[in-house]
Amino acid sequence: MTHTLDRTSLLRFAWRAAWDQGRVDALDDLLSPTYVRRRGPAGATQNRDQFKDSIHAVRQAFPDLRTEIEEVVEDGDRLAVRWRSTGRHTGPFLGVPPTRRPVEVSGATFARFDGPAVVEEWVTFDSRQMLEALGIITTAPQAAVDPDLVRGVHRKFTTGVTVVTTDDDGMPRGLACNAFSSISLDPPMVLVCVQRGSATHPALHRASHLGISVLAADQLDVAKVFAAKGDDKFARISWTPGAFGAPLIDGSCAQLEVEIGERLEAGSHTVFTGRVVSARHDDLAPLVYGGGGFFDISHTAPLPW
Ligand SMILES: Cc1cc2nc3c(=O)[nH]c(=O)nc-3n(C[C@H](O)[C@H](O)[C@H](O)COP(=O)(O)O)c2cc1C
CATH class of the missing domain: 2.30.110.10 (Electron Transport, Fmn-binding Protein; Chain A)
Known part of the structure; x- marks a missing residue:
């Protein structure tokens, strides 16, 4: 088995356990204790425990959450993952009361490994897609009204x-x-x-x-x-x-x-x-x-x- 398969399999296993089943401690096999997760602009970071808490919060809002890993690309100590998550919004999320709508979000995670453990991740996802699915923004054209x-x-x-x-x-x-x-x-x-x-x-x-x-x-x-x-x-x-x-x-x-x-x-x-x-x-x-x-x-x- 190559190094690539080892890391990819480890990541698939830990993600499925954490995101799809809520067993966030499975991430301890993947993420280093010094793990840092970066989202969006510099400054917005999470450590391993904060990341686990955020998974719990997302799963409370979307209890049937499923994450598909669509593509994994490895380059040296880096692993890039393209993913798509779906779930029904049945609990409060980002201040939005449950809409019962199906929500789909796609994104990419770039992980840097030190040996077998991820020390740093950059996460990017289409936030407009999520805001639209939650009904916070509407981009579809509306019926015209006489100005x-x-x-x-x-x-x-x-x-x-x-x-x-x-x-x-x-x-x-x-x-x-x-x-x-x-x-x-x-x-x-x-x-x-x-x-x-x-x-x-x-x-x-x-x-x-x-x-x-x-x-x-x-x-x-x-x-x-x-x-x-x-x-x-x-x-x-x-x-x-x-x-x-x-x-x-x-x-x-x-x-x-x-x-x-x-x-x-x-x-x-x-x-x-x-x-x-x-x-x-x-x-x-x-x-x-x-x-x-x-x-x-x-x-x-x-x-x-
Ligand atoms: C009572 C009043 C209210 C106005 N409210 C707005 C406003 O809310 N937003 C806006 O962009 N322009 C508003 N305008 C128009 C601007 O004040 C106007 O276009 C102005 O020439 C812009 O100046 P500027 O191009 O030097 O910025 C208002 C005009 C009036 C008379």
Whole structure:
């Protein structure tokens, strides 16, 4: 029996026991005690025990999990494995409650051996395939809806007006933005949606932080500056850098600085999500935008509730 067969057989046996049957201690015959598993970008590592725990977690979500080893290629002390896993999602996974959907994920594992034991593995898999199977993202085309109807619906939704800003290597950049929302309070997270055609968009993509200034009722002129294009926007208004460097509009009624977390491509826009790192607000009334017009909220009648 050659060395190749020995390693491949060992790996097949340990994987079947661990992934398909939940007998994770079978991995002790394959993985060195100093084993390190690397997934995706540098930094995301697991040791042998953490890897075993993660197999248990996956098997709790997909109790009928089956992993097919589709191809094994050996080169010196390296072994490359192309694999495909299938299972029905019947337990919570990645915060997603059970969908009862069949899920299929394909990937590749590159193992480095030291003698008979794997000391290091790099794992890569198609995460979009998994997210789609779980119903977290949908890439299949949807039924078309008349864009004018959709626009009409948005005109019924009243918002404030923010100026989303960033410091682009010493150059302040920003645009008017009403696609702003709170995501969560604990941790404090928000999102903004910015069209890819905006001149501010490339700077936001490069940035680590962005600023959000909620305009006050007397700042219609500021809204107009930032709703238009121009390299001199910040020369025409008064602003101050925040604690994290994002330009914040003076006289606005509330201000946030956000450490950008994700940049999600969605249609013609990028959704920037992030964690709030500084916040302040005062008693000024906000500027209101609805039905294509701007309003001063202090002229509206509060309803009893
Ligand atoms: C009330 C209001 C809200 C807006 N909201 C957004 C928005 O949420 N996202 C966006 O990309 N553009 C939005 N815009 C349009 C941009 O502000 C506008 O396209 C601006 O010219 C972009 O500037 P820039 O190209 O210099 O970045 C809004 C405009 C107005 C008047």
